[in-house]
Amino acid sequence: MKTLLKIMLTLAAIFASTFILGRMLGILTEDNVRNWLEMASTLSVATVAMVVIALLFIDLFVAVPTLTIVILAGYFLGFETGLLAAMIGSALAAFGGYAICRKWGEGALSKVIRDPVQRNEMREAFSSHGPGMILLARAAPILPEVTACMAGLTRMSLRRFAMFWSVGTLPYMGTAAYAGSVSTLDDPRPAIFAALGLYAVMWAGWFIYRRYWMGAGPKLLA
Template identity: 80%
Template sequence: MRTLLKVMLSIAAIFASTFILGRVLGILTEDNVREWLQIASTLSALTVIAVVVALLAIDLFVAVPTLTIVILGSYFLGFEMGFAAAMTGSAIAAFGGYAICGRWGEGALAKVIRNEDERADMRGAFTSHGPGMIMLSRAAPILPEVTACMAGMTRMPLIRFAMFWVVGTLPYMGIAAYAGSVSTLDDPRPAIFAALGLYAAMWTGWFIYRKYWMKGGARLLV
């Protein structure tokens, strides 16, 4: 378990460095996202869709304000198109991370964890606890990308990863997209309440899962 946390923290540190760099350089901030989507909305709905998908897709490489993108995108597009764009962009990031780490992750892992027994223990720990981590990964920035990379690196079957990813991502994106679609500049309360509610629900889920996990019950998810 300690090895699993070490690897996840190492991956998280890489993503966090892009987040910090982006803030220092003043790129991919919430203000940037809002401005780009406003400009895109003056052109066409397809332009807004393209911007939303592109921003969420590059989240694999550079941390972006995901919830802001989904809410604002759905404000301009409406629920159906906003939700579809959000799921598409997020899927590109998630399955892209899975594929990249599935192809090259083992080699990188061997350089970080040289002991084969420790690597085997890490894979076993993620097999047991990875499903819960994937489903609740939207509780915090960077965690969705970290868990996607871990799934690929540990060779979790694609269909299994996809199932847990959909369970955790679809309701999150659906609620965020709906809140954005019914919000207005004069009444942003639906978006605000949705953001607060989503984070509260996810963190409550993490709290319950950790208690369940500590009792060994998470192994039933395998």
Template identity: 60%
Template sequence: MKPLLKVMVVLTLIFASTFILGRVLGILTVENVRWLLEEAQQVDPTYVIAAVILLLFIDLFVAVPTLTITLLAGYFLGFPLGMASALTGTTLAVLGGYWISQRYGDRALGFLVKDEEERSKMAQAFARSGPAMIMLARSAPMIPEVTACMAGVTRMPLLRYLVFYALGTVPYVGIAAYAGSISTLNDPKPAIFAALGLYATLWIGWFVYQRVEAKNKRSNQYS
């Protein structure tokens, strides 16, 4: 499990560095994203769709406020179209991470975990724990991209990855986009409550998962 945690921590730090850099430089802040979508709406609603998809895809390279963009997608585009746009963008981002890691991740993995047996154990550990991580990844920024990269570098079958990704992401995006669609500038409470509820649900899921994992480890030690 240690090699798995080591690689995930390194990936998280890499994505976190892009988040910090973006905040320091004032790139893709909540205010900037909202302004961009407002400008796109004034020109042509189609541009809003393209902007949402592009912004969420860029999340693979530079951390962006994913939940805010999804809420705004619902606000500007309405529920079905806003959800579809946000889901397209998030899916393209994780598929990009999966493909890049599958194709080019072996060199980086060999540098971080030099022992071949340890790399094999890492892949086995992710095969066991990865599904829960993928489903609950939306509980924190950068974790969806981290788990996508881990799935790619450990050669998790793409269809298997997408099933767990969909189980965690489709409800998340749907609820956020719907909440955005029924919110207004004068009444943002649906969006606020949806954001709080989503994070609360996912964090409870992480807590339950950690308790179950700890219980299983104790059972294995005494068996």
């Protein structure tokens, strides 16, 4: 488990560095995202959808305010179209990270963890706890990208990853997109309540998972 945490923290540090760099340079901030979507909305619905998809895909390489983007997608595109654009963008990032790490991750991993026994232990640990991590990854920024990369790195089957990712992502995206679709500039309360509620539910899920699942070590999802 220590090896698994070491690799995940290394990946998290890499993604966090892109977030810090983006903030220092003043790019991909919430204000910038809002301005870009407002400009896109003056062109066409398709343009807004493409910007949403592109921003969420970029999240694989540079951390972006995902929840804000999804809420704004619902606001500018409506619930159904906003949700579709958000799911496409998030899927491109998630499965892109999975594919990259599945194909080229082993070489990098062998340089960080030279002991093959420790690498096998890491794979076994992620096989046991990875599904829960993927389901609850939306509880914190960066974690969705980290778990997607770990799934590819440990060669989790694409079908399993897709299943757990979908179950963990669709309700989150749906709630955020719907909240955005029923919010207005004069009444942003649905979006605010949705954001607070989503984080509360996801963090409660993490608390329960760590206390009753990871501690006991069952392998119901393995």
